[in-house]
Amino acid sequence: MDSAQRRTSPQPTDAPAISVRGLVKTYGDVRAVDGVDFEVRRGTVLGLLGPNGAGKTTTVRMLTTLQKPDAGELLVDGIDAVADAAKLREHIGLAGQNASVDESLTGSENIVMFGRLYGMSRKNAKARATRLLEQFQLSDAADRPVKNYSGGMRRRLDLAASLVAEPPVLFLDEPTTGLDPRSRLDLWEVIEQLVAGGTTVLLTTQYLDEADRLADDIAVIDHGKVIAKGTPDELKARVGGERLVVALADEASAPDAIAALGPMCTDTPVVEDGAVKLYVSRREGAIVEAVRRLDEAGVGVEDIGLHRPTMDDVFLALTGHAAEERTDDETEEATA
Amino acid sequence: MRRLATDTMIMAERNLVRLPRNPDLFTAFTIQPIMFVLLFVYVFGGAISTPGYDYVDFLIPGIIVQNIAFGGFITAMGLAEDLNRGLIDRFRSLPMSRAALLAGRTLSDVATNTLSMVILIVTGLIIGFSFNANIGEILLGVVLLLFFGYAFSWVFAFLGMLVTTPEAANSLGFMLVFPLTFISSAFVPTESMPSALQWFADVNPFTVVVDAMRALWLGAPAGNDVWGAFVWSAVIIVVFAPLAVWRYRAAAER
Ligand SMILES: Nc1ncnc2c1ncn2[C@@H]1O[C@H](COP(=O)(O)OP(=O)(O)OP(=O)(O)O)[C@@H](O)[C@H]1O
Numbered sequence: 362m363d364s365a366q367r368r369t370s371p372q373p374t375d376a377p378a379i380s381v382r383g384l385v386k387t388y389g390d391v392r393a394v395d396g397v398d399f400e401v402r403r404g405t406v407l408g409l410l411g412p413n414g415a416g417k418t419t420t421v422r423m424l425t426t427l428q429k430p431d432a433g434e435l436l437v438d439g440i441d442a443v444a445d446a447a448k449l450r451e452h453i454g455l456a457g458q459n460a461s462v463d464e465s466l467t468g469s470e471n472i473v474m475f476g477r478l479y480g481m482s483r484k485n486a487k488a489r490a491t492r493l494l495e496q497f498q499l500s501d502a503a504d505r506p507v508k509n510y511s512g513g514m515r516r517r518l519d520l521a522a523s524l525v526a527e528p529p530v531l532f533l534d535e536p537t538t539g540l541d542p543r544s545r546l547d548l549w550e551v552i553e554q555l556v557a558g559g560t561t562v563l564l565t566t567q568y569l570d571e572a573d574r575l576a577d578d579i580a581v582i583d584h585g586k587v588i589a590k591g592t593p594d595e596l597k598a599r600v601g602g603e604r605l606v607v608a609l610a611d612e613a614s615a616p617d618a619i620a621a622l623g624p625m626c627t628d629t630p631v632v633e634d635g636a637v638k639l640y641v642s643r644r645e646g647a648i649v650e651a652v653r654r655l656d657e658a659g660v661g662v663e664d665i666g667l668h669r670p671t672m673d674d675v676f677l678a679l680t681g682h683a684a685e686e687r688t689d690d691e692t693e694e695a696t697a
Numbered sequence: 698m699r700r701l702a703t704d705t706m707i708m709a710e711r712n713l714v715r716l717p718r719n720p721d722l723f724t725a726f727t728i729q730p731i732m733f734v735l736l737f738v739y740v741f742g743g744a745i746s747t748p749g750y751d752y753v754d755f756l757i758p759g760i761i762v763q764n765i766a767f768g769g770f771i772t773a774m775g776l777a778e779d780l781n782r783g784l785i786d787r788f789r790s791l792p793m794s795r796a797a798l799l800a801g802r803t804l805s806d807v808a809t810n811t812l813s814m815v816i817l818i819v820t821g822l823i824i825g826f827s828f829n830a831n832i833g834e835i836l837l838g839v840v841l842l843l844f845f846g847y848a849f850s851w852v853f854a855f856l857g858m859l860v861t862t863p864e865a866a867n868s869l870g871f872m873l874v875f876p877l878t879f880i881s882s883a884f885v886p887t888e889s890m891p892s893a894l895q896w897f898a899d900v901n902p903f904t905v906v907v908d909a910m911r912a913l914w915l916g917a918p919a920g921n922d923v924w925g926a927f928v929w930s931a932v933i934i935v936v937f938a939p940l941a942v943w944r945y946r947a948a949a950e951r
């Protein structure tokens with residue numbers, strides 16, 4: 362068997378690549394994972410989104426055969442993760458929450474070692490390492506011991522190592538935690554390329570913008586339970602659609618503006634900081650219609666814009682508490 | 698089975714490649730034993746009476762046995778490090794033989810033990826050690842040393858996983874194994890010890906192995922020591938290998 366070849370799946374392509382049903386894992390009194398269900402369609406990305414301690418890593422560890430569930434059914438690429446654990450390991454790649462490469466080996470030696478442990482010949486593993494290191498912009502550092510790598514380089518190597526055997530299903534546990542904005546963007550692009558090539562990805566993250574950008578579907582998890590599922594847009598729609606913000610030339614005209622815009626609105630417009638803010642039911646044509654209505658009413662407009670709700674709004678609405686705060690303003694730069 | 702063999706070799710290769718890049722560990726297995734030999738021969742040697750032998754002849758088999766027993770340190774520290782770093786999670790997610798992780802560790806200890814044995818023999822020969830044995834006896838001694846060292850790798854593998862950091866593994870190993878090597882015939886004749894210690898020293902497997910080495914290399918009266926030493930080593934493996942595997946599973950699954 363040549364492990365370097367992408368394995369063809371025994372399943373028809375419309376069967377989910379990952380299917381989780383009734384998953385439970387307890388540690389003493391702690392119900393780390395408490396009845397989780399989800400499916401990941403082949404060739405898509407599922408974002409498992411949740412704050413610290415939500416149960417993300419525990420779920421990933423059970424899916425990657427590192428831990429046995431207390432209860433539940435786990436199928437990955439059609440293979441039972443408990444009964445056929447050894448077979449499943451040939452079909453998956455894992456980049457764990459802590460960069461897991463050998464610090465004393467060089468980048469290249471690491472990838473060659475992992476490749477050979479997947480069953481590749483030394484020669485194939487070397488060729489693959491060269492290509493991967495290039496793809497992850499680590500060629501220059503290929504022959505340096507990993508202990509001299511920066512955190513971002515280590516994370517990239519970690520991801521490269523999980524791809525060495527081109528597994529059809531990839532698990533990434535907080536892949537961009539600790540990366541600078543630039544490295545995050547690079548990594549996002551690599552993940553997008555993989556998915557375009559047909560790989561199925563389950564990624565966990567605490568970063569809402571990351572799930573928003575990468576995930577086809579999101580499962581929001583908190584205290585071991587899935588509290589919401591859907592596409593990023595569906596989740597945002599739950600928070601209450603698009604928000605139209607109209608900055609007025611003259612604040613005194615606010616009542617006129619509210620009267621004019623009322624028919625477009627799903628609730629009652631509010632006035633804040635000299636601007637009228639309201640939720641609109643439809644994005645298309647909303648600005649044109651608003652400008653026309655305000656013009657007819659003779660209200661002067663300084664600025665007008667539509668704002669999409671962020672995943673932060675989603676999280677707050679679902680859990681009643683905000684997601685973990687970033688310690689810096691990475692979010693701004695990374696999404697800019 | 699083939700998987701176990703190839704994966705064990707891959708893991709052993711990894712450990713050996715790492716070793717020279719870790720200067721602290723490397724000197725611990727090269728320079729440090731030489732210092733010990735010189736210290737014992739020239740500082741204590743004059744004060745220790747070893748009837749029938751020059752102290753250097755008496756010492757070399759003993760100090761090699763001590764060093765070889767400590768060869769398992771690399772396994773203990775390496776395992777503690779892997780478990781800490783999450784690297785073990787990656788290994789366990791690969792379609793590799795899980796037994797190869799431990800087998801590869803202990804196998805690479807055989808290589809480092811060979812290295813420190815050679816260094817000690819050469820140092821000994823330079824300062825006056827001489828074999829009183831034929832080539833067959835010398836080689837049987839080498840085999841015994843490596844077998845005993847391999848057995849102690851499993852002891853250290855087990856100890857290394859009782860604790861959670863490489864540093865703790867280090868000090869636990871020292872606290873348990875160091876006294877064991879000193880309350881034996883490795884450095885002084887056991888007859889010179891107080892009677893309680895002497896009783897312990899005489900049943901101590903270190904004494905059995907050291908005496909076997911002296912029988913093989915110096916022509917000392919052997920008694921049951923040679924086969925006794927092989928049996929002790931085998932018993933240590935039979936007891937500690939399963940213990941190590943059990944601790945390893947528990948630690949890795951957390
Ligand atoms: N080995 C363990 N022993 C005891 N409790 C554990 C263990 N592993 C996880 N837990 C607990 O299970 C819960 C879920 O942990 P988990 O690591 O899955 O969370 P997470 O969503 O990955 O969090 P983070 O974002 O911090 O990585 C936590 O309350 C954690 O303390």
Ligand SMILES: [Mg+2]
Binds near residue numbers: 418419458534
């Ligand atoms: Mg986690």
